[in-house]
Amino acid sequence: MKKFYVASSFRNMDAVNYVTNQLVNKGYVHTYDWTKNAQGRDEKTFTFEDLKEIGQKEKDAVIKSDFIVVLLPGGKGTHIELGIALGLGKKTFLYSLDGALDQVEKASTFYHLPEVEKCYGKLDELVDKIAAQMLLSQEIS
Structure with missing residues (x-):
């Protein structure tokens, strides 16, 4: 089954x-659950060593994924993860509740x-x- 990262x-x-x-x-396989890093912690309590380890795991997870899901608004690393995925040609599902994706002043190229x-x-x-498109892409390939 296809692998994904959020x-x-x-x-x-x-x-x-x-x-x-x-x-x-x-039935999809999740490559890394970064939300577990926040359990019982505040963003401000991470050390640089923590950030290095987490960053490597997130990068590896994006690389291993067949597709990624980006939920906006994002955090500091969200657009970096998006960039990694785009650089690798990964299918990306970009979600916005408020329609900011189609507002020129808020949207990225x-x-x-x-x-x-x-x-x-x-x-x-x-x-x-996502499920419909992944099924369709399986049928095509």
């Missing part, structure tokens, strides 16, 4: 965990590349869209 921020952990659980329940699928609506709709 990029976002600590403030979106509930949404990250929801999407992750829904995709895992559909990279949001409009062909490997980026812009997604809106409820998280269940996002998961359904």
Whole structure:
């Protein structure tokens, strides 16, 4: 089954965990759960050694993934993870609840590349869209 990674921020952990659980329940393999790094910790309590280790794990997880999901608004590393995925030609599902993806003053040029699928609506709709596209890509290949 296809492998995935979810990029976002600590403030979106509930949404990250929801999407992750829904995709895992559909049989997809999650490459790394960065939300576990926050359990019982504040962002300010990480050391540089912690950041180095976590950064390596996140980079490796993006590389191992067949696709990534980016939930906006993101954190400090979210757009770096997006950049790694785009540089490797990974399918990317970019989600925004508020439609910021189509507002020129808020959107990145990279949001409009062909490997980026812009997604809106409820998280269940996002998961359904991912599953449908992954099934279609399997049928084509």
